[in-house]
Amino acid sequence: MAGVLTICRKELSDHLGSKRYLLLFALIVVLSVLSAYTGSEYIRDNPNSSFTSIFSGSMNSSFSFIYLMVLFGPIIGLALGFDAINRERTRGSLSVILSQPIFRDSILNGKFIAGVAALSLLAVSTVGIITGISIPMLGYGPGGEDILRIGLFTLLTILYLSIWLAVGLLFSTMTKSTTTSILMSISTWLFFSILISILATLVANAVVPVEVASGFQMVQGGNQTMGDIRDLEDMASAFNRTQTFQQTETSEYMESMEENANLEATIQKISPTYLYEEASQSLLGVTEGGFGQGGNPFQALETTQSVSSSWPQVTVLAVVLIACFASSYMLFLRQEIRAGG
């Protein structure tokens, strides 16, 4: 175990001194401060909301700490892991440290723990900064319950960032060159933080079309087929009736819309970013009710309820983390160790 500690200590001091880490840290701190402004603005506009909304803002608002993590979380974790093994291999230092009385797994363990520590430092400081600057902005601080929720949310954020670290570590074990693993990391980042939500929307709209479909249904319901529409006036009147139909028969429209949204959510569930977003909202107690169910969207759940409702997402996230780490483990233990290949 001495080996793990030694490696961990070196890697951690490498991280904390690296331009890469400091740059990301600075970026996230600056953006977090901005997110604290929009968050506290939101709380002022919605007096019902709890202190913890500072991290979530409104669900539809495009700028919150959670959103920041969805967008930048992957790149932070990946950046700390993508070259962990392959850089040592090409440089030739891997065979040197493997010639010391340590086991091969100590290297992975040490590097992973150091990465998690660096990520924890980042998560704890940004959450702390946001909480700290929000208090004077709002004029009040978090209650005991809020502090507990924020603590749990911080742990969740660390878990979430560690997943990307583990993915990066896997890439660095799989590939020989850092150029390949950096490309893989960037693709992964783009896919999970940006592309997947666009894809999910596209697929959901294709499978369960919302507005257009109900429009056609209406047209057919009025015993008028598309072929019967001769001119623009007909079209316009058909469209008008669609509108009135939608207003009167809202339930059907709502149904298809909800179905669409559910499908979109299901597709997105393969992404840790989405799971993190969902679990964060539960843990912070800012979950919105179902679609169109009016009322107060912040029917604050008890903390214990929040924890149990976020449990499925947390479990999946943990499983993803373990799977990635175990894969790099198995790969690395079987690999031939040679400089440059």
Add this chain to the structure above:
Amino acid sequence: MSKPIIETHQLTKQYGEFTAVNNLELSINEGEIVGFLGPNGAGKTTTLLMLMGLSVPTSGTATVGGYDVVEESKQVRQIAGMMPEGSGYYEDLTARQNLQYIGQLNDIPKDEVDNRIDELLEAVDLVKWADTKVEKFSRGMKQRLGISEVLIKQPKIAFFDEPTLGLDPKSTKELRDILLKLNKEQGLTIFLSSHLLHEVQQTCQRVLIIRRGKLVAADTIANLSNNLLSKDMSSIEFELTEIDSDLIQKLNDVSGVKSVEQQNHKLFVNLENGNVREVSETITKHGSIILLMKPRTFSLEEIFLDYYKED
């Protein structure tokens, strides 16, 4: 000077279908300095990696210092140090920091590490550069740092995979002196893979030659060169004013002449119980003047080329 400290039995390593090391039988005694020679791709690096427990043999066994290289690889790495092929260092750390890291990985107490670092930096002549980042080092300086990294754990056995690659003659000699000194004073067993025959000749008491994964010779350099020449053959080197194919044909016809080789102005005539006088007479009769005539001597390279030759 008798107990084997490194032993392998039927040691084999396959990469897929390809056999890189083939049923290798080695035995190296404590305190020996052994050279490990062989053409590129012969399996030297593969063997060294297996002996340090960095690569798992496909079959066969090996022990280093009495420890099994698979089951007790950590213990092997406690008592044996290696400078691997193409080894590299942490460029953003200084020489001292690199050595400290290696020392920590070996669980050596901090004070002790610092003492050893000072001694080693002295020995490899890096004292002036101790606190310079390795990225500023020349290749030879890095190489010397690598040597001190092997020695910091005070090993009983040291493996070097082409340690003098990229070293200038002065550094090469210095390295040789360090190794010989450690061997003499501390009984360090040294197993050294190299392509520099003169280097090996001056450092090693014994050489092992491996070709296509198989051990083809294990002996002292003197014995190996004698073996090559003691085949009832003698070879005579001539330097002539004029050489043509007609002369070569005539020489080949002389009884006892096995073969004739031409290298520019030189002619090598290989004889088996042949008549040297008849050879020289044939040359002068042909009209050529003998500028030089002497028994042929083989360079080390020539000797080893014979062992390296494919069957």
